[in-house]
Amino acid sequence: MTQTDALLDRFLTGLEALGPLAVWAHGSLAGGDYQEGRSDLDLIAVLDDPVTPRTVWRLALSHARLRNEPLARQLHCTYLTPDTAGDPARRHPTWAHEELFKRPVTPVTRRELHGFGRVLHGKAPAELLPPVPDRELGDFVVRDQRDFWRPALDDRPLWTRDVWVDLGMLTFARATVTLRDGRLISKREALDLLPALGAPAEVVEDIRRRRYDAPAPPTGQWRARRGELTRSYLRPAIDALVASYS
Known part of the structure; x- marks a missing residue:
């Protein structure tokens, strides 16, 4: 098992308590140009429940528990819900660069997910994300x-x-x-x-x-x-x- 696989496995295990509907990879990890130790691990997770302040706290704690894992600094994940996934201007909770903040999921990322997104868990992007004109x-x-x-x-x-x-x-x-x-x-x-x-x-x-x-x-x-x-x-x-x- 590579360091990347080990980190993804621990990350997915940590999310189980939140019952994600889907976790997808995009960027280099999905597109076939991933370089371990150099490329970022770009992920999107879709959570079933509304993202409350308690949910955000649990997400931050989940990422903090990974901080000593190899490649953990390169793992970035944005969190959507079914009700918010269709709004391209919506800013979603995101863990990246060792901090939690909000940012939108760009049309480029959405098109990547539809075109060659890698399903790590649950439903495919086409089932939860509208297409990008x-x-x-x-x-x-x-x-x-x-x-x-x-x-x-x-x-x-x-x-x-x-x-x-x-x-x-x-x-x-x-x-x-x-x-x-x-x-x-x-x-x-x-x-x-x-x-x-x-x-x-x-x-x-x-x-x-x-x-x-x-x-x-x-x-x-x-x-x-x-x-x-x-x-x-x-x-x-x-x-x-x-x-x-x-």
């Missing part, structure tokens, strides 16, 4: 690129960090395919696509090495240069993508 998906992807990623490029220090470079580049490639073809692709597919989209080769190879190999930590000089290459590429690329969809 193409227009809703496209509008969300454009807003995400235009209103989140494009303004973030003005914050230079962010782009010296690995996670911003990786997600910024990969999310752009995935957004391009979604808006062009109406489909979702994995991070590996996005990485393979970036050179054809004109992305700087040095940055693409840097992401590939860190995601799939074991490279030495980058120097401060390379972090700065990588950030500038990424920002210089993404500014016009995002502008062109948003303009073409509009």
Whole structure:
């Protein structure tokens, strides 16, 4: 049994007392590009009863009991109920980054669940989640690129960090395919696509090495240069993508 399987088994066992109708995986774990120890464990659970303050306390306690397990920091789960699952704007209790807060389940996540969600327990996504229309998906992807990623490029220090470079580049490639073809692709597919989209080769190879190999930590000089290459590429690329969809 892998560390991932062991953690999921303990997590599901801890949820039994709450009687979940379903637990699903999305993201890399469902899409076939999961890298143990590097990828997040992205989960959705549907609880039968209304989520009361006591329920939230029990959820937090359940996650806290896992805190010393390998990979526990990478386990993220959002909690829905049948009555709230259909509202795309609803913010749901979520455990991620070792804290409990609320956030919506995005159209991208919902489409992933319908397309290739992995059922870990209970009912399939199609039984509890309404489908995502193409227009809703496209509008969300454009807003995400235009209103989140494009303004973030003005914050230079962010782009010296690995996670911003990786997600910024990969999310752009995935957004391009979604808006062009109406489909979702994995991070590996996005990485393979970036050179054809004109992305700087040095940055693409840097992401590939860190995601799939074991490279030495980058120097401060390379972090700065990588950030500038990424920002210089993404500014016009995002502008062109948003303009073409509009």
